[in-house]
Amino acid sequence: MQLPNTLTTPAFLQKLQWVLDPVGFMENAAQQYPEIFTAEVVGFGNTVVFVHHPATIQEILTDDRKKFAALGGVNKILHPFLGSYSLILLDGNQHKRQRQLVTPSFHGERMQAYGQLISNLTEKVFSQLPIGEPFIARNVTQEISLQVILQAVFGLHEGERFQKLKHLLTLLLDLFKSPLTSSLFFFSFLQKDFGAWSPWGKFLRDRQKIDELLYAEIAERRAKPDSERIDILSLLISARDEAGQAMTDQELRDQLMTLILAGYETTATAIAWALYWIHYLPQVREKLLQELDTLGQFPDPMKIFQLPYLTAVCNETLRIYPIVMFSFPRIVQEPCELLGHPLETGTVLLASIYLTHQREDLYPQPKQFKPERFLKQQFSPYEFMPFGGGVRRCMGEALAQFEMKLVLATILSRYQLTLVDRRPEKPQRRGFALAPANGVKMVITGQRVNQKSLENIATTSAL
Numbered sequence: 001m002q003l004p005n006t007l008t009t010p011a012f013l014q015k016l017q018w019v020l021d022p023v024g025f026m027e028n029a030a031q032q033y034p035e036i037f038t039a040e041v042v043g044f045g046n047t048v049v050f051v052h053h054p055a056t057i058q059e060i061l062t063d064d065r066k067k068f069a070a071l072g073g074v075n076k077i078l079h080p081f082l083g084s085y086s087l088i089l090l091d092g093n094q095h096k097r098q099r100q101l102v103t104p105s106f107h108g109e110r111m112q113a114y115g116q117l118i119s120n121l122t123e124k125v126f127s128q129l130p131i132g133e134p135f136i137a138r139n140v141t142q143e144i145s146l147q148v149i150l151q152a153v154f155g156l157h158e159g160e161r162f163q164k165l166k167h168l169l170t171l172l173l174d175l176f177k178s179p180l181t182s183s184l185f186f187f188s189f190l191q192k193d194f195g196a197w198s199p200w201g202k203f204l205r206d207r208q209k210i211d212e213l214l215y216a217e218i219a220e221r222r223a224k225p226d227s228e229r230i231d232i233l234s235l236l237i238s239a240r241d242e243a244g245q246a247m248t249d250q251e252l253r254d255q256l257m258t259l260i261l262a263g264y265e266t267t268a269t270a271i272a273w274a275l276y277w278i279h280y281l282p283q284v285r286e287k288l289l290q291e292l293d294t295l296g297q298f299p300d301p302m303k304i305f306q307l308p309y310l311t312a313v314c315n316e317t318l319r320i321y322p323i324v325m326f327s328f329p330r331i332v333q334e335p336c337e338l339l340g341h342p343l344e345t346g347t348v349l350l351a352s353i354y355l356t357h358q359r360e361d362l363y364p365q366p367k368q369f370k371p372e373r374f375l376k377q378q379f380s381p382y383e384f385m386p387f388g389g390g391v392r393r394c395m396g397e398a399l400a401q402f403e404m405k406l407v408l409a410t411i412l413s414r415y416q417l418t419l420v421d422r423r424p425e426k427p428q429r430r431g432f433a434l435a436p437a438n439g440v441k442m443v444i445t446g447q448r449v450n451q452k453s454l455e456n457i458a459t460t461s462a463l
Contacts, residue, residue: 003049004341005033011040018042022325023354023427023434026050030355036339043077044329048348052355054362056338058382060330060349061390068330068349070392080191080203081261083254087395097241099395102255105235106395111402113230114152115301118403121147122410129444134420137440138272144407145268146170152399153259154217155231165213172206173265175199175431214253232259259396266323267400269435271407274317276440277369278412279419284371285412288313292413297450304409305402312371314404318386319357320369321427321434327351327385328392353385354434416446
Protein backbone atom coordinates (compact mmCIF):
# COMPACT_ATOMS: atom_id res chain seq x y z
CA MET A 1 0.00 0.00 0.00
CA GLN A 2 1.38 3.40 -1.04
CA LEU A 3 1.16 5.83 1.89
CA PRO A 4 1.74 9.61 1.70
CA ASN A 5 5.26 10.98 2.23
CA THR A 6 6.77 8.00 4.03
CA LEU A 7 9.80 8.81 6.19
CA THR A 8 12.91 6.95 5.07
CA THR A 9 14.63 6.67 8.47
CA PRO A 10 14.80 3.03 9.67
CA ALA A 11 11.60 2.07 11.52
CA PHE A 12 13.31 1.26 14.84
CA LEU A 13 15.07 4.63 14.90
CA GLN A 14 11.78 6.40 14.16
CA LYS A 15 10.12 4.61 17.08
CA LEU A 16 13.02 5.38 19.39
CA GLN A 17 13.02 9.08 18.51
CA TRP A 18 9.22 9.20 18.87
CA VAL A 19 9.57 7.98 22.46
CA LEU A 20 12.66 9.98 23.43
CA ASP A 21 12.18 13.23 21.49
CA PRO A 22 8.67 13.52 20.00
CA VAL A 23 8.99 17.27 19.32
CA GLY A 24 12.21 16.86 17.36
CA PHE A 25 10.73 13.87 15.54
CA MET A 26 7.62 15.77 14.41
CA GLU A 27 9.44 18.99 13.54
CA ASN A 28 12.03 17.19 11.40
CA ALA A 29 9.30 15.32 9.56
CA ALA A 30 7.25 18.49 9.03
CA GLN A 31 10.26 20.24 7.49
CA GLN A 32 10.30 17.54 4.81
CA TYR A 33 6.52 17.28 4.44
CA PRO A 34 4.65 20.41 5.62
CA GLU A 35 1.09 19.00 5.54
CA ILE A 36 1.05 15.19 5.83
CA PHE A 37 3.58 12.38 6.36
CA THR A 38 3.72 8.69 7.24
CA ALA A 39 5.86 7.45 10.13
CA GLU A 40 6.59 4.34 12.17
CA VAL A 41 5.70 4.97 15.83
CA VAL A 42 4.81 2.83 18.82
CA GLY A 43 1.41 2.90 20.47
CA PHE A 44 -0.95 2.98 17.51
CA GLY A 45 -0.19 -0.13 15.49
CA ASN A 46 3.16 1.10 14.11
CA THR A 47 2.43 2.80 10.76
CA VAL A 48 0.65 6.14 11.23
CA VAL A 49 -0.21 9.02 8.91
CA PHE A 50 0.32 12.39 10.65
CA VAL A 51 -1.84 15.29 9.44
CA HIS A 52 -1.33 18.94 10.40
CA HIS A 53 -3.41 20.79 7.84
CA PRO A 54 -6.45 22.43 9.56
CA ALA A 55 -8.98 21.93 6.74
CA THR A 56 -7.98 18.28 6.46
CA ILE A 57 -8.18 17.84 10.23
CA GLN A 58 -11.68 19.31 10.08
CA GLU A 59 -12.63 16.80 7.39
CA ILE A 60 -11.32 13.92 9.49
CA LEU A 61 -12.94 14.99 12.77
CA THR A 62 -16.35 15.97 11.34
CA ASP A 63 -16.76 12.84 9.22
CA ASP A 64 -16.47 10.54 12.20
CA ARG A 65 -17.91 7.01 11.84
CA LYS A 66 -18.31 7.35 8.04
CA LYS A 67 -14.97 7.65 6.30
CA PHE A 68 -13.02 7.97 9.57
CA ALA A 69 -13.77 6.29 12.90
CA ALA A 70 -12.35 6.96 16.36
CA LEU A 71 -11.70 3.42 17.55
CA GLY A 72 -10.60 3.03 21.15
CA GLY A 73 -8.82 -0.22 20.42
CA VAL A 74 -6.00 1.77 18.81
CA ASN A 75 -5.18 3.09 22.29
CA LYS A 76 -4.47 -0.36 23.76
CA ILE A 77 -1.14 1.01 25.00
CA LEU A 78 -3.14 2.63 27.84
CA HIS A 79 -4.98 -0.54 28.88
CA PRO A 80 -2.61 -1.52 31.74
CA PHE A 81 -3.24 1.82 33.41
CA LEU A 82 -6.89 2.56 32.55
CA GLY A 83 -8.61 -0.83 32.30
CA SER A 84 -11.10 -2.26 29.80
CA TYR A 85 -13.99 0.17 30.44
CA SER A 86 -12.17 3.47 30.09
CA LEU A 87 -13.86 5.92 27.73
CA ILE A 88 -10.57 6.21 25.89
CA LEU A 89 -10.60 2.51 25.00
CA LEU A 90 -14.28 1.94 24.21
CA ASP A 91 -16.02 2.00 20.84
CA GLY A 92 -19.56 2.19 19.46
CA ASN A 93 -22.52 1.82 21.80
CA GLN A 94 -20.31 1.08 24.80
CA HIS A 95 -18.48 4.38 24.32
CA LYS A 96 -21.74 6.26 23.77
CA ARG A 97 -23.26 4.81 26.96
CA GLN A 98 -20.24 5.62 29.12
CA ARG A 99 -19.97 9.14 27.71
CA GLN A 100 -23.65 9.80 28.45
CA LEU A 101 -23.13 8.60 32.02
CA VAL A 102 -19.99 10.66 32.62
CA THR A 103 -20.77 13.93 30.78
CA PRO A 104 -23.28 15.44 33.28
CA SER A 105 -20.58 15.43 35.97
CA PHE A 106 -18.67 18.06 33.97
CA HIS A 107 -21.44 20.56 33.26
CA GLY A 108 -20.61 24.20 33.93
CA GLU A 109 -22.71 24.51 37.07
CA ARG A 110 -20.83 21.57 38.59
CA MET A 111 -17.54 23.35 37.97
CA GLN A 112 -18.64 26.41 39.96
CA ALA A 113 -19.01 24.27 43.06
CA TYR A 114 -15.30 23.44 42.95
CA GLY A 115 -14.07 27.04 42.63
CA GLN A 116 -13.43 27.80 46.28
CA LEU A 117 -12.02 24.31 46.84
CA ILE A 118 -9.39 24.84 44.11
CA SER A 119 -8.38 28.25 45.48
CA ASN A 120 -8.16 26.96 49.05
CA LEU A 121 -6.05 23.95 48.07
CA THR A 122 -3.69 26.18 46.11
CA GLU A 123 -3.25 28.51 49.07
CA LYS A 124 -2.76 25.54 51.42
CA VAL A 125 0.01 24.03 49.31
CA PHE A 126 1.80 27.34 48.66
CA SER A 127 1.60 28.45 52.30
CA GLN A 128 3.78 25.47 53.19
CA LEU A 129 6.61 26.58 50.89
CA PRO A 130 9.38 28.51 52.68
CA ILE A 131 10.13 32.00 51.36
CA GLY A 132 13.54 32.30 49.73
CA GLU A 133 14.09 28.58 49.14
CA PRO A 134 13.97 27.21 45.56
CA PHE A 135 11.29 24.70 44.58
CA ILE A 136 10.33 22.84 41.41
CA ALA A 137 7.07 24.38 40.20
CA ARG A 138 5.95 21.22 38.45
CA ASN A 139 6.17 19.23 41.71
CA VAL A 140 4.06 21.85 43.48
CA THR A 141 1.41 22.06 40.73
CA GLN A 142 1.33 18.26 40.73
CA GLU A 143 0.56 18.33 44.46
CA ILE A 144 -2.25 20.85 43.91
CA SER A 145 -3.70 18.91 40.98
CA LEU A 146 -3.59 15.62 42.87
CA GLN A 147 -5.43 17.13 45.83
CA VAL A 148 -8.06 18.59 43.49
CA ILE A 149 -8.53 15.12 41.97
CA LEU A 150 -8.80 13.43 45.37
CA GLN A 151 -11.27 15.95 46.77
CA ALA A 152 -13.31 17.14 43.77
CA VAL A 153 -13.33 13.85 41.85
CA PHE A 154 -13.00 11.17 44.52
CA GLY A 155 -14.63 13.15 47.32
CA LEU A 156 -11.81 12.20 49.70
CA HIS A 157 -10.38 14.61 52.25
CA GLU A 158 -8.05 13.96 55.15
CA GLY A 159 -7.85 10.41 56.47
CA GLU A 160 -5.98 7.14 56.05
CA ARG A 161 -7.46 6.27 52.65
CA PHE A 162 -6.79 9.79 51.38
CA GLN A 163 -3.14 9.61 52.44
CA LYS A 164 -2.62 6.11 51.03
CA LEU A 165 -4.14 6.99 47.67
CA LYS A 166 -2.17 10.21 47.47
CA HIS A 167 1.08 8.34 48.13
CA LEU A 168 0.35 5.45 45.76
CA LEU A 169 -0.88 7.62 42.89
CA THR A 170 2.27 9.71 43.12
CA LEU A 171 4.39 6.53 42.93
CA LEU A 172 2.37 5.15 40.02
CA LEU A 173 2.54 8.35 38.00
CA ASP A 174 6.27 8.70 38.61
CA LEU A 175 6.60 6.13 35.84
CA PHE A 176 5.89 9.02 33.47
CA LYS A 177 8.61 11.29 34.83
CA SER A 178 11.02 10.82 31.91
CA PRO A 179 11.12 9.48 28.34
CA LEU A 180 13.11 6.47 29.59
CA THR A 181 10.59 5.39 32.24
CA SER A 182 7.70 6.20 29.89
CA SER A 183 9.08 3.59 27.48
CA LEU A 184 7.55 0.88 29.70
CA PHE A 185 4.19 1.74 28.12
CA PHE A 186 5.49 2.05 24.57
CA PHE A 187 7.52 -1.17 24.31
CA SER A 188 5.59 -4.26 25.37
CA PHE A 189 8.76 -6.37 25.67
CA LEU A 190 9.67 -4.25 28.73
CA GLN A 191 6.43 -5.20 30.49
CA LYS A 192 7.84 -8.15 32.44
CA ASP A 193 7.13 -8.81 36.11
CA PHE A 194 10.41 -9.83 37.71
CA GLY A 195 9.16 -9.03 41.20
CA ALA A 196 8.52 -5.89 43.23
CA TRP A 197 12.03 -4.59 42.50
CA SER A 198 11.48 -4.50 38.73
CA PRO A 199 9.84 -1.41 37.16
CA TRP A 200 6.87 -3.26 35.67
CA GLY A 201 6.48 -5.46 38.74
CA LYS A 202 6.37 -2.36 40.95
CA PHE A 203 3.78 -0.78 38.64
CA LEU A 204 1.53 -3.85 38.87
CA ARG A 205 1.76 -4.00 42.67
CA ASP A 206 1.12 -0.27 43.10
CA ARG A 207 -1.85 -0.51 40.73
CA GLN A 208 -3.27 -3.42 42.74
CA LYS A 209 -3.05 -1.43 45.99
CA ILE A 210 -4.79 1.55 44.35
CA ASP A 211 -7.54 -0.71 43.01
CA GLU A 212 -8.16 -2.12 46.50
CA LEU A 213 -8.56 1.39 47.91
CA LEU A 214 -10.85 2.51 45.07
CA TYR A 215 -13.10 -0.52 45.29
CA ALA A 216 -13.33 -0.10 49.08
CA GLU A 217 -14.39 3.53 48.62
CA ILE A 218 -16.96 2.59 45.96
CA ALA A 219 -18.43 -0.11 48.23
CA GLU A 220 -18.79 2.34 51.12
CA ARG A 221 -20.48 4.93 48.90
CA ARG A 222 -22.95 2.37 47.60
CA ALA A 223 -23.73 1.22 51.15
CA LYS A 224 -24.22 4.78 52.42
CA PRO A 225 -25.51 6.98 49.59
CA ASP A 226 -25.55 10.72 50.31
CA SER A 227 -27.50 12.97 47.94
CA GLU A 228 -25.73 16.05 49.33
CA ARG A 229 -22.32 15.03 48.01
CA ILE A 230 -21.20 16.81 44.82
CA ASP A 231 -17.91 15.04 44.09
CA ILE A 232 -17.70 13.37 40.68
CA LEU A 233 -17.51 9.82 42.08
CA SER A 234 -20.84 10.34 43.88
CA LEU A 235 -22.39 11.72 40.71
CA LEU A 236 -21.11 8.76 38.68
CA ILE A 237 -22.48 6.27 41.22
CA SER A 238 -25.93 7.87 41.00
CA ALA A 239 -25.88 8.15 37.17
CA ARG A 240 -28.22 5.91 35.16
CA ASP A 241 -28.26 5.10 31.46
CA GLU A 242 -31.33 5.06 29.20
CA ALA A 243 -32.23 1.58 30.46
CA GLY A 244 -31.96 2.69 34.09
CA GLN A 245 -28.70 0.80 34.65
CA ALA A 246 -25.88 2.14 36.82
CA MET A 247 -22.16 1.71 36.26
CA THR A 248 -20.54 -1.45 37.61
CA ASP A 249 -17.72 -1.21 40.13
CA GLN A 250 -15.15 -1.93 37.42
CA GLU A 251 -16.63 0.73 35.13
CA LEU A 252 -16.39 3.25 37.97
CA ARG A 253 -12.82 2.25 38.74
CA ASP A 254 -11.77 2.56 35.10
CA GLN A 255 -13.39 5.98 34.67
CA LEU A 256 -11.68 7.20 37.85
CA MET A 257 -8.30 6.06 36.54
CA THR A 258 -9.09 7.80 33.24
CA LEU A 259 -9.82 11.04 35.08
CA ILE A 260 -6.52 10.72 36.97
CA LEU A 261 -4.48 10.26 33.81
CA ALA A 262 -6.40 12.87 31.80
CA GLY A 263 -6.81 15.46 34.56
CA TYR A 264 -3.89 15.14 36.95
CA GLU A 265 -0.75 14.98 34.82
CA THR A 266 -2.04 17.28 32.10
CA THR A 267 -3.37 20.08 34.30
CA ALA A 268 -0.32 20.11 36.58
CA THR A 269 1.96 20.34 33.55
CA ALA A 270 -0.07 23.13 31.92
CA ILE A 271 0.02 25.24 35.11
CA ALA A 272 3.79 24.73 35.44
CA TRP A 273 4.30 25.87 31.84
CA ALA A 274 2.12 28.93 32.47
CA LEU A 275 4.12 29.89 35.57
CA TYR A 276 7.28 29.60 33.52
CA TRP A 277 6.09 31.86 30.68
CA ILE A 278 4.48 34.41 33.01
CA HIS A 279 7.73 34.86 34.92
CA TYR A 280 10.06 34.44 31.94
CA LEU A 281 8.35 37.41 30.27
CA PRO A 282 7.94 40.26 32.84
CA GLN A 283 5.55 42.20 30.58
CA VAL A 284 3.13 39.26 30.58
CA ARG A 285 3.24 39.06 34.37
CA GLU A 286 2.63 42.80 34.84
CA LYS A 287 -0.30 42.87 32.44
CA LEU A 288 -1.82 39.83 34.09
CA LEU A 289 -1.44 41.29 37.60
CA GLN A 290 -3.11 44.53 36.49
CA GLU A 291 -6.08 42.53 35.25
CA LEU A 292 -6.30 40.38 38.39
CA ASP A 293 -6.15 43.45 40.63
CA THR A 294 -9.32 44.85 39.05
CA LEU A 295 -11.33 42.09 40.76
CA GLY A 296 -10.46 43.11 44.32
CA GLN A 297 -9.12 41.03 47.17
CA PHE A 298 -11.69 38.19 47.24
CA PRO A 299 -12.86 37.72 43.63
CA ASP A 300 -15.68 35.45 42.51
CA PRO A 301 -14.16 32.34 40.84
CA MET A 302 -16.42 32.78 37.81
CA LYS A 303 -15.17 36.37 37.38
CA ILE A 304 -11.62 35.01 37.33
CA PHE A 305 -12.60 32.40 34.76
CA GLN A 306 -13.94 35.12 32.45
CA LEU A 307 -10.86 37.40 32.51
CA PRO A 308 -9.79 37.96 28.88
CA TYR A 309 -6.03 38.32 29.31
CA LEU A 310 -5.79 35.41 31.75
CA THR A 311 -7.71 33.34 29.20
CA ALA A 312 -5.32 34.47 26.46
CA VAL A 313 -2.29 33.52 28.60
CA CYS A 314 -3.73 30.06 29.27
CA ASN A 315 -4.58 29.56 25.59
CA GLU A 316 -1.10 30.59 24.47
CA THR A 317 0.40 28.22 27.06
CA LEU A 318 -1.67 25.37 25.61
CA ARG A 319 -0.76 26.42 22.07
CA ILE A 320 3.00 26.74 22.21
CA TYR A 321 3.54 23.38 23.96
CA PRO A 322 0.19 21.56 23.94
CA ILE A 323 0.12 19.06 26.78
CA VAL A 324 -1.29 16.34 24.53
CA MET A 325 0.58 16.27 21.22
CA PHE A 326 -2.09 14.73 18.99
CA SER A 327 -5.83 14.12 18.86
CA PHE A 328 -7.57 10.78 19.31
CA PRO A 329 -6.46 8.49 16.44
CA ARG A 330 -8.89 7.84 13.59
CA ILE A 331 -9.12 4.78 11.33
CA VAL A 332 -9.95 5.06 7.63
CA GLN A 333 -13.21 3.15 7.06
CA GLU A 334 -13.32 3.20 3.27
CA PRO A 335 -10.85 4.13 0.50
CA CYS A 336 -10.55 7.92 0.29
CA GLU A 337 -8.20 10.75 -0.55
CA LEU A 338 -6.55 13.38 1.68
CA LEU A 339 -4.51 16.26 0.29
CA GLY A 340 -4.26 14.42 -3.03
CA HIS A 341 -3.00 11.19 -1.44
CA PRO A 342 -5.09 7.96 -1.65
CA LEU A 343 -5.67 6.14 1.64
CA GLU A 344 -6.86 2.58 2.05
CA THR A 345 -9.20 1.11 4.68
CA GLY A 346 -7.46 0.52 8.00
CA THR A 347 -4.97 3.40 7.75
CA VAL A 348 -4.37 5.07 11.15
CA LEU A 349 -4.53 8.88 11.14
CA LEU A 350 -3.17 11.22 13.81
CA ALA A 351 -4.04 14.92 13.77
CA SER A 352 -0.89 16.51 15.18
CA ILE A 353 -1.97 19.18 17.65
CA TYR A 354 1.65 20.23 18.20
CA LEU A 355 2.45 20.77 14.52
CA THR A 356 -0.86 22.52 13.88
CA HIS A 357 -0.15 24.93 16.75
CA GLN A 358 3.30 25.62 15.27
CA ARG A 359 2.09 26.60 11.79
CA GLU A 360 3.57 29.93 10.69
CA ASP A 361 0.51 30.71 8.55
CA LEU A 362 -1.75 30.45 11.60
CA TYR A 363 0.56 31.71 14.34
CA PRO A 364 3.29 34.06 13.04
CA GLN A 365 6.54 33.58 15.01
CA PRO A 366 5.12 30.39 16.55
CA LYS A 367 8.09 29.83 18.89
CA GLN A 368 7.37 33.12 20.65
CA PHE A 369 4.90 33.35 23.54
CA LYS A 370 2.32 35.97 22.53
CA PRO A 371 -1.00 35.86 24.42
CA GLU A 372 -2.25 38.82 22.38
CA ARG A 373 -2.87 36.50 19.42
CA PHE A 374 -5.94 35.19 21.23
CA LEU A 375 -7.22 38.72 21.89
CA LYS A 376 -6.90 39.73 18.24
CA GLN A 377 -8.17 36.60 16.50
CA GLN A 378 -10.69 33.81 16.96
CA PHE A 379 -9.21 30.47 15.93
CA SER A 380 -11.33 27.58 14.69
CA PRO A 381 -11.53 24.27 16.64
CA TYR A 382 -9.25 22.77 13.96
CA GLU A 383 -6.59 25.49 14.28
CA PHE A 384 -6.48 25.61 18.08
CA MET A 385 -7.31 22.23 19.59
CA PRO A 386 -5.49 21.59 22.90
CA PHE A 387 -8.29 19.27 24.06
CA GLY A 388 -8.64 17.31 20.83
CA GLY A 389 -11.75 17.47 18.69
CA GLY A 390 -14.81 15.74 17.35
CA VAL A 391 -16.75 13.14 19.33
CA ARG A 392 -13.63 12.28 21.35
CA ARG A 393 -12.93 15.81 22.54
CA CYS A 394 -11.82 15.81 26.19
CA MET A 395 -14.83 15.92 28.52
CA GLY A 396 -12.78 17.39 31.34
CA GLU A 397 -11.93 20.51 29.32
CA ALA A 398 -14.09 22.83 31.42
CA LEU A 399 -12.67 21.58 34.74
CA ALA A 400 -9.08 21.73 33.42
CA GLN A 401 -9.46 25.34 32.22
CA PHE A 402 -11.25 26.33 35.43
CA GLU A 403 -8.54 24.78 37.60
CA MET A 404 -5.72 26.26 35.54
CA LYS A 405 -7.09 29.80 35.78
CA LEU A 406 -7.97 29.65 39.49
CA VAL A 407 -4.63 28.16 40.52
CA LEU A 408 -2.71 30.80 38.54
CA ALA A 409 -4.89 33.64 39.85
CA THR A 410 -4.48 32.49 43.46
CA ILE A 411 -0.69 32.15 43.19
CA LEU A 412 -0.07 35.41 41.33
CA SER A 413 -2.43 37.46 43.51
CA ARG A 414 -0.88 36.33 46.79
CA TYR A 415 2.79 35.59 46.11
CA GLN A 416 5.78 37.21 44.48
CA LEU A 417 7.83 34.63 42.60
CA THR A 418 10.84 34.60 40.34
CA LEU A 419 12.61 32.05 38.17
CA VAL A 420 15.81 30.66 39.66
CA ASP A 421 17.20 29.73 36.24
CA ARG A 422 16.67 32.09 33.30
CA ARG A 423 17.73 29.51 30.73
CA PRO A 424 14.79 28.58 28.46
CA GLU A 425 12.78 25.51 29.44
CA LYS A 426 12.60 22.81 26.77
CA PRO A 427 9.67 20.42 26.26
CA GLN A 428 10.28 16.78 27.19
CA ARG A 429 8.06 13.73 27.02
CA ARG A 430 6.48 12.90 30.36
CA GLY A 431 4.31 9.87 29.67
CA PHE A 432 1.89 11.08 27.02
CA ALA A 433 2.41 14.79 27.76
CA LEU A 434 4.94 17.51 26.91
CA ALA A 435 6.37 18.79 30.20
CA PRO A 436 9.12 21.34 30.98
CA ALA A 437 12.35 19.31 31.07
CA ASN A 438 13.69 20.94 34.25
CA GLY A 439 10.34 21.32 35.99
CA VAL A 440 10.55 25.16 36.23
CA LYS A 441 12.72 26.04 39.23
CA MET A 442 11.29 29.02 41.16
CA VAL A 443 11.52 30.83 44.48
CA ILE A 444 8.98 32.80 46.53
CA THR A 445 10.43 36.22 47.27
CA GLY A 446 7.54 37.49 49.38
CA GLN A 447 3.80 37.94 49.86
CA ARG A 448 1.85 40.16 47.50
CA VAL A 449 -0.98 42.57 48.29
CA ASN A 450 -3.63 43.57 45.76
CA GLN A 451 -2.55 47.00 44.50
CA LYS A 452 -6.16 48.17 44.03
CA SER A 453 -6.86 47.34 47.67
CA LEU A 454 -3.84 49.41 48.73
CA GLU A 455 -5.04 52.35 46.62
CA ASN A 456 -8.51 52.11 48.18
CA ILE A 457 -7.03 52.04 51.69
CA ALA A 458 -4.86 55.07 50.91
CA THR A 459 -7.84 56.99 49.48
CA THR A 460 -10.00 56.16 52.52
CA SER A 461 -7.23 57.21 54.92
CA ALA A 462 -6.79 60.53 53.10
CA LEU A 463 -10.48 61.28 53.52
